[in-house]
Amino acid sequence: MWENLTLRYLPALSAALLFAGCGSAPQNASKPESALPLANVDPATAGTITGTVFFDGAAPVMPLVDMSSNPNCEREHRPPKGTPARAETVVVNPNGTLKYVFVWITKGLPEARWTPPSKPAVLDQTGCMYEPHVLGLMTGQPLEILNDDSVNHDVHAEAKVNAAWNESQPPRAEHKVKTFDKAEVMFPVTCNVHPWMRAWLGVSPHPFFAVTGNDGKFTLSGVPPGNYTLEAVHEQYGKKQAAVTVLPHAGATMDFRYGG
Ligand SMILES: [Cu+2]
Structure with missing residues (x-):
């Protein structure tokens, strides 16, 4: 006792x-993050958290994006070159799952410093749309921003925890490389030239995050055994949390449901 x-x-x-x-x-x-010990995960006992983000009910129909103010942008979405662009705020996959949900661990990890990948996360501007619409990266990981269009963009990172910035990016300009030093899930990246352009960045202090794609699934790999709070974040429908336990050598499953 x-x-x-x-x-x-x-x-x-x-x-x-x-x-x-x-x-x-x-x-x-x-402690400041620099004073924390480097994370040390034993791959022999680490597990995987997988799950699916479902959408219940009828999928809302997103409006077509009106690019008539810029013929160069509009041309990219006219057949046979392309198809009309729709807003990507709510994208329900054909299998009834929700795309563009950022899923990450918010509680339970050891206090440690996680090494970011040197490989950049890539945000493209193509057809006057950001691609992908939701992008996850780690604190300190390079974010590489491309402009594949023939028009000028003005990238505006509307961060609140990190420093906000906006910078012009002409066609064929150098790729921009940025980093964010604080966790911030999520904030919009807009374009000061094209008001319909919007991406969302989720900056995580550790590598255990994912964004759902065309199958609505997510996988967090290499998670040390422990009890965690898992959080799903959607730009319109907000946050949902769930408790997940990862046992040594084992996988854990946790699904989320939105809509309904
Ligand atoms: Cu733009």
């Missing part, structure tokens, strides 16, 4: 001692 109590209250006690030792400045209460 006493042993259980000690175990239960030890973390709180340690935290109290830590506060006492650090003085009163609140910013000392949590």
Whole structure:
């Protein structure tokens, strides 16, 4: 009994001692990320969280994008070159699942510094639309932004936690490479020239995130055993959370449902 109590209250006690030792400045209460140990996941015990994001009920019909203000943009979506573009706010797949849902772990991971991939996450501008519509990347991971169009774009990262910026990107200009140093899920990237252009970025401090695609599924791999809060985020329908336990060597499944 006493042993259980000690175990239960030890973390709180340690935290109290830590506060006492650090003085009163609140910013000392949590370590800066650079002071955290590097994450060390044992691949032998790591598991995978998989799931599907379902959409219940009738799929809303998204409006066609009116590009008439810019003939160069509109031309890209006229047959035989292309098809008319629709807003991508709500995209329900033919199998009744929801596309463009950002799924990530929000609680339960060890306090650690996760190394971002050096491979950039790529956001393209093509046919005066952002591609993909929702993109996940890690803090510190390069974001490479391309302009495949013959028109000028003005990329506007409307971040609130990270620094916001907007920059012109003419046709055939150098690719832009940006990074975000703070977690922020999600914020819009718009274009100051074309008001219909909108992408969403989810910046995660760890690698356990995914965006649902044409099958509505997500997979988070290499997750250390533990109890987690898993969160799904959709630009229109908002957030949903679920508790998930990953046991050593095992996979966990968690589905989400929107709509209805
Ligand atoms: Cu644009």
